[in-house]
Amino acid sequence: MKPAPFAYAKARSLDDAIRLMGEHKGEAKLLAGGQSLIATLNMRLSSPSLLVDINGVAVLDGISVNDGVVEIGALTRHVTLERSSDIAKHAPLIALAMPHIAHPAIRNRGTIGGSIAYADPAAELPACLVALDAEIDMTGPKGKRSVKAGDFFKGLFETALGPHDVLSAIRLPAATADTRVGFAELARRHGDYALVGLAATAKANGKALSDVRLCYFGVGETPVRARKAEEALAAGSVDEAVKALDLDPGDDIQATGAVKKHLAGVLLRRVAKQLAEPRA
Numbered sequence: 001m002k003p004a005p006f007a008y009a010k011a012r013s014l015d016d017a018i019r020l021m022g023e024h025k026g027e028a029k030l031l032a033g034g035q036s037l038i039a040t041l042n043m044r045l046s047s048p049s050l051l052v053d054i055n056g057v058a059v060l061d062g063i064s065v066n067d068g069v070v071e072i073g074a075l076t077r078h079v080t081l082e083r084s085s086d087i088a089k090h091a092p093l094i095a096l097a098m099p100h101i102a103h104p105a106i107r108n109r110g111t112i113g114g115s116i117a118y119a120d121p122a123a124e125l126p127a128c129l130v131a132l133d134a135e136i137d138m139t140g141p142k143g144k145r146s147v148k149a150g151d152f153f154k155g156l157f158e159t160a161l162g163p164h165d166v167l168s169a170i171r172l173p174a175a176t177a178d179t180r181v182g183f184a185e186l187a188r189r190h191g192d193y194a195l196v197g198l199a200a201t202a203k204a205n206g207k208a209l210s211d212v213r214l215c216y217f218g219v220g221e222t223p224v225r226a227r228k229a230e231e232a233l234a235a236g237s238v239d240e241a242v243k244a245l246d247l248d249p250g251d252d253i254q255a256t257g258a259v260k261k262h263l264a265g266v267l268l269r270r271v272a273k274q275l276a277e278p279r280a
């Protein structure tokens with residue numbers, strides 16, 4: 001199929017992008033990597049009257065690490081995150097997740113902002129950001145505001161972004177010596193969206209773990225934290241954590257809810273092993 005007709009504008013700056021979005025009153029869509037958007041246009045699941053291309057807005061691109069905070073511009077491509085030594089060192093959970101996201105051709109164009117704004121419930125990065133307790137910056141006609149990743153994902157493909165907002169950056173705490181991270185997913189083929197996945201962070205406290213955050217993807221409409229399992233894992237028992245898994249996934253075209261719940265336990269055991277070991 002071909003997309004419905006649309007106009008195209010290349011934003012010259014962040015302000016320009018926000019102005020163009022405002023002028024088209026909810027009829028415009030931002031174009032970042034285009035890896036999800038163009039497919040939805042071609043299938044006519046979306047028919048905006050205008051595409052606002054933000055690819056030339058340099059202020060949205062790049063990675064910086066300052067005062068214990070990693071800031072990632074929304075336009076930073078998956079491939080840049082995958083290859084960044086700063087991400088490997090200061091945001092190791094993101095580094096672990098990157099190779100699981102689609103295929104190299106898609107990672108060459110796809111952006112972190114596009115992935116977060118699109119909010120596919122089976123996507124890796126939204127769950128990583130919730131596990132990392134990241135903050136998401138949005139800039140709109142009234143200026144900039146930030147929300148915690150845990151409050152950003154509102155429902156199926158629904159986020160806290162307003163119709164004229166640009167997701168501008170993501171900020172997360174840089175890893176410290178006691179940071180532990182874990183990531184695992186099960187997909188039918190490597191690079192496919194996951195049937196079920198798990199992104200996790202914790203603090204090492206001697207041999208024990210504290211501040212455990214287990215965030216699943218592919219098991220609900222948004223990333224889902226398994227809070228009872230977090231408590232059980234912090235109390236030291238992987239078996240109890242698996243028993244305590246407070247998830248209620250529904251059936252989908254990939255698997256039944258019961259299978260997903262079983263796989264969530266399998267992933268928890270894998271990730272618990274990663275959390276138990278110091279980072280290399």
Ligand SMILES: Cc1cc2nc3c(=O)[nH]c(=O)nc-3n(C[C@H](O)[C@H](O)[C@H](O)COP(=O)(O)OP(=O)(O)OC[C@H]3O[C@@H](n4cnc5c(N)ncnc54)[C@H](O)[C@@H]3O)c2cc1C
Binds near residue numbers: 031033037113118
């Ligand atoms: C075959 C295939 C397999 C894939 N597999 C996976 C996978 O396994 N895991 C995974 O996570 N993803 C997967 N993807 C999706 C891929 O990661 C996309 O790149 C990503 O979801 C969207 O990023 P994008 O930059 O391409 O955004 P676009 O496609 O350009 O935009 C997506 C949506 O976000 C909006 N948007 C984009 N940037 C912003 C912004 N800065 N502020 C506000 N709104 C914005 C757009 O308006 C649009 O609605 C796959 C894609 C394909 C085609």
